[in-house]
Amino acid sequence: xxxxLVDWLIVLxxxxxxxxxxxxxxxxxxxxxxxAVAGRAVxxxxxxxxxxxxxxxxxxxxxxxxxxxxxxxxxxxxxVLMALGxxxxxxxxxxxxxxxxxxxxxxxxLFEKRFSKxxxxxxxxxxxxxxxxxxxxxxxxxxxxxxxxxxxxxxxLEWVMTILLGLVLLYTAFGGMLSVLVTDYIQFLVVGTGLVxxxxxxxxxIGWENLINGLNTAWTASGGQSxxxxxxxxxxxxxxxxxxxxxxxxIACATTWQTQISRLLSAKDxxxxxxxxxxxxxxxxxxFALPGxxxxxxxxxxxxxxxxxANLNSLTAMPTFLSTLLPMxxxxxxxxxxxxxxMSTVSGYMLTWETVIYNDLVMPCLKKPLSxxxxxxxxxxxxxxxAVFLLFYGLWYQLPGNAWDYLAVTGNIYIASVFTLLISAxxxxxxxxxxxxxxxxxxxxxxxxxxxxxxxxxxxxxxAPEIAGVSSFGLAFAGMLIGSLLTPAKPIxx
Amino acid sequence: MKDPFVLFxxxxxxxxxxxxxxxxxxxxxxxxxxxxELTQTLEQRK
Numbered sequence: 001x002x003x004x005l006v007d008w009l010i011v012l013x014x015x016x017x018x019x020x021x022x023x024x025x026x027x028x029x030x031x032x033x034x035x036a037v038a039g040r041a042v043x044x045x046x047x048x049x050x051x052x053x054x055x056x057x058x059x060x061x062x063x064x065x066x067x068x069x070x071x072x073x074x075x076x077x078x079x080v081l082m083a084l085g086x087x088x089x090x091x092x093x094x095x096x097x098x099x100x101x102x103x104x105x106x107x108x109x110l111f112e113k114r115f116s117k118x119x120x121x122x123x124x125x126x127x128x129x130x131x132x133x134x135x136x137x138x139x140x141x142x143x144x145x146x147x148x149x150x151x152x153x154x155x156x157l158e159w160v161m162t163i164l165l166g167l168v169l170l171y172t173a174f175g176g177m178l179s180v181l182v183t184d185y186i187q188f189l190v191v192g193t194g195l196v197x198x199x200x201x202x203x204x205x206i207g208w209e210n211l212i213n214g215l216n217t218a219w220t221a222s223g224g225q226s227x228x229x230x231x232x233x234x235x236x237x238x239x240x241x242x243x244x245x246x247x248x249x250x251i252a253c254a255t256t257w258q259t260q261i262s263r264l265l266s267a268k269d270x271x272x273x274x275x276x277x278x279x280x281x282x283x284x285x286x287x288f289a290l291p292g293x294x295x296x297x298x299x300x301x302x303x304x305x306x307x308x309x310a311n312l313n314s315l316t317a318m319p320t321f322l323s324t325l326l327p328m329x330x331x332x333x334x335x336x337x338x339x340x341x342x343m344s345t346v347s348g349y350m351l352t353w354e355t356v357i358y359n360d361l362v363m364p365c366l367k368k369p370l371s372x373x374x375x376x377x378x379x380x381x382x383x384x385x386x387a388v389f390l391l392f393y394g395l396w397y398q399l400p401g402n403a404w405d406y407l408a409v410t411g412n413i414y415i416a417s418v419f420t421l422l423i424s425a426x427x428x429x430x431x432x433x434x435x436x437x438x439x440x441x442x443x444x445x446x447x448x449x450x451x452x453x454x455x456x457x458x459x460x461x462x463x464a465p466e467i468a469g470v471s472s473f474g475l476a477f478a479g480m481l482i483g484s485l486l487t488p489a490k491p492i493x494x
Numbered sequence: 495m496k497d498p499f500v501l502f503x504x505x506x507x508x509x510x511x512x513x514x515x516x517x518x519x520x521x522x523x524x525x526x527x528x529x530x531e532l533t534q535t536l537e538q539r540k
Contacts, residue, residue, distance in 0.1 A: 028536040045524035046532065052517075073503035080506070178536070185525055192518035199511050212500055230499035283517070286510030293507055 002151035002323045007332025014336040015167065018186055018343065022171025022179040031372055035176030035379060042266045046181060047276040050348070051263045052283045053184035056191060057345025058142040058338045061291040063403035065318035068295025072215045072229025074237045075295070078246055079288025083281045085250035090277025093270065095255035098426045100270040107261060107418060108360040114425040115433045117364055122440050123418060124360025127258055130413030130447075131353045132389060138349070139165065139394035141315070141403060142342040148312075148319035149335055162391060164342060169387045172347045173380045177266060180347045187340035194337025197330065198322065199290045205325045206297045214300030229296065245466040248473060249408065252419035257411065259352045294318050315403065346390075354382045405465040409447045416472035417443025420480050428484075435484030443476030 003011075029035050042050070067075030089096055104110045108127060112120035142164075143157040152160070171179045203211070215229035228234035232243060254260065254277065267273035295314075298321035302308045312320055326334055358379050370378060420439045424431035450468035 025533075028533065034536070043528040043531065045521050046528040049521050049525045073507070074499075076503070076506070178532075181532075182529060185529060188525075189518055189522050192514050196511055196515045196518070199507075208504075230497060230503060282510075282513055285506055286514050289503070289507050289510045290514070 002149070003331060003335065004328045006329050007335065010329070010332035011336045011339065014190060014340065018183050018340070019167055019171060021186055022175055022183045022347075025171075025175040025178040025182050028178050029174075029176055029376075031375070034178060035376065040266060040268060042181065042263070042272075043268060044272045044275045044279070046185065047263050047267055047272065048280045048283075049188040050181050050184040051260060051276055051280050053188040053191065053341075053344035054180075054259055054263070054348030055284070055345070056287050056341055057138060058145055058342035059138040059345065059403070059407075060287060061294075061338060061341060062141040062145055062315060062318070063407065064288045064291040065295030065298070066315050066403055067288070068292030069299045069314045069317055070295075071227040071232075071237055072219075072296050072299070073289075073292060074228060074230055074232040074234075076285070076288040076292040077232035077238065077243065078250075079285045079292075081243065081247050082250045082253070082288070083284040085247065085254045086277050086284055087281035089251065089254040090274050090279070090281060093274050095422055095426060096261075096264050096273055096277065097270045099255075099261070099422070100264055100267065100273045105265060106356050106359045107256060107258060107422065108356065110425060111421060111436065112364070114431075115421075115436045119421075119433055119436045119440070120360055121364055122437065123414070123421060124356055126414040126417060126440060126444055128353055128356050128361065130410055130415070131258060131349070131356070132386065133393075133413065133451075134407055134410040135346075135349045135353070136390065136393040136410075137403065137406060138342070138346060139390055142338075143394075144316055145319045145338055146335065148316045149323050149331070149338070151323060161394065164339065165346065165387055165391060168343050168347045168350070169383060172351055173383045176379070177262070177351060180344075180351055181266075183347060184344045187344035190333075190337045190340040191344070194334045194340075195286070195290050198326070198334050198337075199293055201325060201330070202294050202297045202322075206300060211297055211300055214304060215296060218299070218303050242466045245469050246408075249412070249415070249469060252415045252473070253411070256415050256418045256422060258356060259348055262348075262352045262355065291318070294322065297321065350383055350386050350390075354379060354386055357382050357386075409450050409465055409468055412447040412469050412472050413444050416446070416469075417441075417476045419473075420476040424480050424484070430484055430489050431480060432484045432487045432489050434487040435480040435482070438479030438483035439476045440479075442479035443472050445475060446472030 064075070064079070067078070088094070099107070099110065102110050102113070104113075106124070106127075108120045108123040111123050139161045143161045146152065146160055147154050147157050171183060175182075206214075219226060219229050224236055226236065228237045232238045233240050238246075263276060264273040267276060295318045298317040301321050302312075302317060308317055322334065323331065362378065362382075417440045420443060421436050424435065424439070446468045450463050450465065454462045
């Protein structure tokens with residue numbers, strides 16, 4: 001084991017504080033609206049901490065470090081595009097302002113008002129399916145970090161994941177969004193401290209000049225075969241085509257990603273929601289740049305020592321590297337920070353997808369409304385079901401490529417179609433229900449084909465993620481356009 | 495002359511470290527006060 005007794009005590013203390021705070025908020029939950037959107041009473045700074053903590057998970061640290069390991073600093077360009085997307089959406093209020101003003105709890109709920117109940121249900125299905133598949137790898141990647149950073153035996157991974165998930169489930173099921181907000185706040189502080197301390201230590205340990213020279217030397221030695229470590233537009237790195245797709249994807253993400261939108265919908269008004277977006281934007285640069293720095297440093301560290309050991313890969317190199325440089329006490333703090341990141345993300349995501357399943361899949365099918373007690377029982381039962389799914393899916397699914405591509409493509413199962421529907425619902429009076437159905441179905445075809453084909457064919461025949469991504473946006477918009485123009489529009493209800 | 499891409503990434507990385515350090519203190523205080531306000535609002539609704 002790499003962790004000392006002091007490190008373990010820090011981790012256990014953190015877990016106890018988090019659990020106590022989460023359970024304490026249970027007393028304020030009166031009904032489903034408090035549970036799902038915190039009674040719509042969230043102010044801007046708390047909203048930012050929750051948004052930031054939820055969107056910076058241990059899985060984020062792992063895949064951004066993997067990008068840093070494989071593509072150098074250029075890997076962080078995704079964070080720059082994400083920040084740009086968030087800032088533009090926050091400043092203009094594009095989609096998010098009318099969405100918040102609509103007073104809905106989820107995006108599909110808006111579609112019932114604008115299109116039909118069936119559109120709401122189908123959109124809810126895609127949102128939940130894309131979200132759950134996306135979240136499916138969180139536990140595995142988080143567990144990988146813990147195994148390699150703490151030096152615990154790999155067969156403990158499943159048990160550690162199960163216990164962590166159990167803790168998160170406990171406070172999320174009792175306190176809902178209110179517990180998530182308070183635990184996110186604690187987790188934001190711990191994660192922020194961990195990221196700053198670790199980044200300073202990484203730079204001090206490896207040396208800035210050595211890091212730049214090491215990345216340059218490796219790139220030159222590969223004869224341009226490996227990815228350019230600094231220029232993301234270079235053909236060996238992402239390339240311009242991939243980056244254009246990513247920019248569109250990030251704008252769509254900022255307006256449709258239900259975990260972000262749930263913070264917007266919890267905001268006390270649209271102006272607060274817009275401020276959350278624009279003020280939190282730069283946080284998303286660091287979300288990629290800092291773990292990316294650790295990944296790039298791990299690359300240089302192992303390259304200068306004869307290459308990556310056989311038992312490691314681009315995902316596990318970073319935690320192994322960190323375990324060699326962090327001193328006693330600080331390692332405990334960093335592990336606590338990473339557990340914090342995992343917990344805030346898992347709790348926020350579980351609650352979000354549960355709300356969609358409850359609000360858009362189950363409730364529209366019920367003939368008689370449930371009693372308040374029945375509603376709470378159902379929401380908690382759904383949370384338990386999601387936790388069980390995560391445990392089993394996380395254990396057996398093997399990633400076909402890099403983690404970022406998997407996350408982008410699974411998210412895209414609904415992002416392209418729901419983005420199309422949102423824009424049409426809010427800004428195009430001619431949009432019809434037939435167009436909405438066509439957009440939903442066609443938008444999901446690209447990413448689902450990517451997932452199925454890439455799981456069964458060899459690497460040389462796999463579909464590029466940007467092809468799957470761009471085609472889903474193109475198909476969704478074409479479906480909406482053609483479907484709407486071929487059918488008569490009905491008057492919009494005010 | 496230094497590669498402009500290297501300068502760009504160096505600026506972003508060091509700015510991110512400084513920004514995160516600032517946010518931990520700034521939002522730590524501001525959001526902490528908002529939690530107190532939120533719980534008071536919810537308490538009054540009960």
